[in-house]
């Protein structure tokens with residue numbers, strides 16, 4: 001996808017704690033946005049076996065500013081970047097972007113994940129820790145499809161750290177009969 005089709009690629013996203021958005025969020029969306037277990041597993045369950053991961057981007061890159069701040073790393077530090085569409089019946093429901101500081105990678109063969117879910121691997125790791133969930137009502141800055149909510153949180157497994165950002169799309173709301181927000 002070309003950058004000029006994106007809503008606003010350089011946009012600064014303001015993230016707020018999930019609880020701050022709760023009054024503006026329907027109970028149905030709250031269950032999706034504030035869940036702390038594997039989103040992959042929830043999507044598999046909701047899609048009735050029609051779930052798949054479509055790999056969009058996987059490469060070394062520099063972080064966005066908001067990502068560097070969340071990871072507490074310098075803006076110019078290299079990160080492993082992965083973007084996927086999480087699909088149901090071939091329709092994208094969620095787009096996700098994960099960034100991990102290179103220095104936190106120790107033998108994890110993430111480049112071999114391909115179209116298998118990062119979440120399926122992560123949530124099998126013993127002692128996985130999840131930081132607080134932060135939420136935005138802005139669309140994904142790396143994808144053109146609109147959606148009601150985005151969320152992010154930091155996942156840790158030993159020295160490995162990855163900032164996972166997931167943007168729910170309008171198509172998911174349509175398919176599941178969810179409210180607009």
Ligand SMILES: C=C(O[C@@H]1C=C(C(=O)O)C=C[C@H]1O)C(=O)O
Nearest residue numbers: 038039040084096117118119164
């Ligand atoms: C963190 C999870 O992993 C999901 C899978 C991803 C991937 O394959 O790249 C990325 C983000 C998540 O939506 C999860 O399932 O909760």
